Amino acid sequence: MTAREYPAELTVQPPPLGELRLLAGTQPLSLTEHISRYGPIPRLAGPAQLIAEVERSGLTGRGGAAFPAGRKLRAVAEAARVRARPGRAGWAVVVANGSESEPASRKDAVLLALAPHLVLDGIALCADAVGAGRAYLCAGHSGSTRALAAALAERDRAGLSRIQVQLTDTPDGYLSGQETALISVLNGGAPLPTFVPPRPAEKGANRRPTLVLNVETLAQIGLIARFGAQWFRSVGAPDAPGSALVTVSGSVDRPGVREVPLGTVLGEVLRWSGLSRSAQAVLTGGYFGTWLPLPGASAVPVSEPGLRAAGAALGAGVLAVLPEAACGLAETARITGFLSWQSAGQCGPCRNGMPALAEAMNHIAFGRPGRDVLGWAQQLTGLLPGRGACHLPDGAAGLVASALRVFAADLTEHTRSGPCQGAAGAPVLPVPAAPMPADRSMR
Amino acid sequence: MSQSQEAASRRGAQRQSVPRQPALRRPQLRVNPIACEAHGVCIELLPELITSDQWGYPVLRTGAVPLHLEDLARRAVADCPTLALRLVLPE
Numbered sequence: 001m002t003a004r005e006y007p008a009e010l011t012v013q014p015p016p017l018g019e020l021r022l023l024a025g026t027q028p029l030s031l032t033e034h035i036s037r038y039g040p041i042p043r044l045a046g047p048a049q050l051i052a053e054v055e056r057s058g059l060t061g062r063g064g065a066a067f068p069a070g071r072k073l074r075a076v077a078e079a080a081r082v083r084a085r086p087g088r089a090g091w092a093v094v095v096a097n098g099s100e101s102e103p104a105s106r107k108d109a110v111l112l113a114l115a116p117h118l119v120l121d122g123i124a125l126c127a128d129a130v131g132a133g134r135a136y137l138c139a140g141h142s143g144s145t146r147a148l149a150a151a152l153a154e155r156d157r158a159g160l161s162r163i164q165v166q167l168t169d170t171p172d173g174y175l176s177g178q179e180t181a182l183i184s185v186l187n188g189g190a191p192l193p194t195f196v197p198p199r200p201a202e203k204g205a206n207r208r209p210t211l212v213l214n215v216e217t218l219a220q221i222g223l224i225a226r227f228g229a230q231w232f233r234s235v236g237a238p239d240a241p242g243s244a245l246v247t248v249s250g251s252v253d254r255p256g257v258r259e260v261p262l263g264t265v266l267g268e269v270l271r272w273s274g275l276s277r278s279a280q281a282v283l284t285g286g287y288f289g290t291w292l293p294l295p296g297a298s299a300v301p302v303s304e305p306g307l308r309a310a311g312a313a314l315g316a317g318v319l320a321v322l323p324e325a326a327c328g329l330a331e332t333a334r335i336t337g338f339l340s341w342q343s344a345g346q347c348g349p350c351r352n353g354m355p356a357l358a359e360a361m362n363h364i365a366f367g368r369p370g371r372d373v374l375g376w377a378q379q380l381t382g383l384l385p386g387r388g389a390c391h392l393p394d395g396a397a398g399l400v401a402s403a404l405r406v407f408a409a410d411l412t413e414h415t416r417s418g419p420c421q422g423a424a425g426a427p428v429l430p431v432p433a434a435p436m437p438a439d440r441s442m443r
Numbered sequence: 444m445s446q447s448q449e450a451a452s453r454r455g456a457q458r459q460s461v462p463r464q465p466a467l468r469r470p471q472l473r474v475n476p477i478a479c480e481a482h483g484v485c486i487e488l489l490p491e492l493i494t495s496d497q498w499g500y501p502v503l504r505t506g507a508v509p510l511h512l513e514d515l516a517r518r519a520v521a522d523c524p525t526l527a528l529r530l531v532l533p534e
Contacts, residue, residue, distance in 0.1 A: 194477070195475045195476070346477045347479070348476065348479060348500040349476060349496065349500050350476075352496075352498040352500070353496075353498075383502070387476055387500070387502070389475070389476050
């Protein structure tokens with residue numbers, strides 16, 4: 001089994017409040033419908049205009065790192081300008097990242113299925129802005145590439161293709177969608193993260209200045225170019241303007257992808273998704289995210305600054321609700337095992353630390369942990385962050401640290417009398433099964 | 444007390460008399476974790492800033508390299524068998 005198959009198909013839920021921006025309906029928009037809804041693809045006065053407008057909008061990357069999109073655009077445009085030579089027109093490259101290798105996230109797949117042209121608009125606009133003559137659209141979930149190819153053909157027929165977009169299937173695996181791993185794939189290498197510097201903005205695909213943006217970020221740019229920064233900021237919070245797609249799963253009546261104004265409080269977003277039963281916690285960000293207690297964290301704003309103040313992160317917009325009966329330690333142990341297996345094994349601290357963390361967490365969840373194991377787990381969560389080429393060990397350490405904090409009561413019970421009832425129950429958060437040990441040695 | 448720790452404590456005693464330098468744009472140590480193979484040369488040379496984890500891989504103290512350790516830091520960078528250790532200016 002691969003990471004791709006999880007979770008089960010999710011439905012799209014339009015937001016009951018605010019404007020529908022990215023997700024107009026539950027049917028894919030054809031090019032004609034797209035143009036009649038959003039208007040024609042705007043031609044801007046010059047590259048500087050788009051970059052300035054995106055900067056004014058305050059748009060941040062929606063792939064997980066929440067880096068200011070305008071600053072990224074400017075960095076790539078500048079790198080391309082510095083490297084400009086005769087015969088190097090269109091030297092830069094745009095990479096639209098829709099890999100979505102996060103098992104609990106479906107937002108990019110839903111966006112690409114329902115509003116492919118909004119993403120393609122963003123690609124064309126950004127290519128103009130940074131001076132790119134080539135673009136890649138990397139899709140993760142199988143099945144989406146055929147629909148995207150149809151959308152590209154539609155644009156070709158209408159004479160609206162301003163840039164050649166190459167569709168690429170991102171390989172399976174948790175790290176494949178990571179920015180530098182994706183660049184490595186496009187350069188014919190393995191889907192493994194590389195050490196930065198050089199950043200993709202300086203030397204990325206084909207060793208050229210490369211703009212890597214998440215597909216949702218590109219779709220938002222498609223809107224900002226049409227309606228402006230001020231319109232973009234008319235929803236959301238002053239410190240986190242605009243809307244964002246979130247994937248709500250777990251113990252809610254209406255799981256799925258929905259568009260929410262940033263800054264909406266967590267309790268409200270979960271209520272829209274039908275949180276009726278009592279729940280004990282929510283996993284925010286993704287599988288390398290952070291547990292927050294419920295209902296304690298209900299007033300935390302769903303935005304990067306809001307969640308950061310609560311010790312969490314918006315990440316890729318994953319919100320997975322854990323029901324009262326489940327065991328958060330067992331869920332965390334399974335996810336940590338998955339992350340450990342997904343480690344590329346390139347960096348010593350991760351190669352050694354991740355299996356150790358997974359084993360400790362396994363013991364905490366399914367054994368009867370003593371003080372030594374707890375101390376070791378705590379120590380590892382402090383030792384792993386910041387020491388890999390990518391942030392996988394940081395994420396796993398943060399996840400475990402938050403679990404030990406949020407599920408402290410369960411921890412006491414496990415220590416006193418072994419695993420609780422919930423630990424024996426079915427997993428709430430889907431985790432792809434680990435391969436046979438032989439598979440690991442071959443990777 | 445190992446030799447390197449002794450050397451470190453001697454250097455620590457000297458540090459008292461050195462006036463504090465502004466930390467602005469001072470170089471920092473970084474390790475390329477993909478290239479690092481835990482030879483441990485840097486840990487031996489610069490225990491003030493680099494310690495070992497359970498598996499012999501370096502744990503770097505964050506922040507700028509103090510002026511009085513900069514020569515040693517350059518030495519550690521030059522002597523890394525896999526050229527994984529670097530001295531970089533903060534971005």
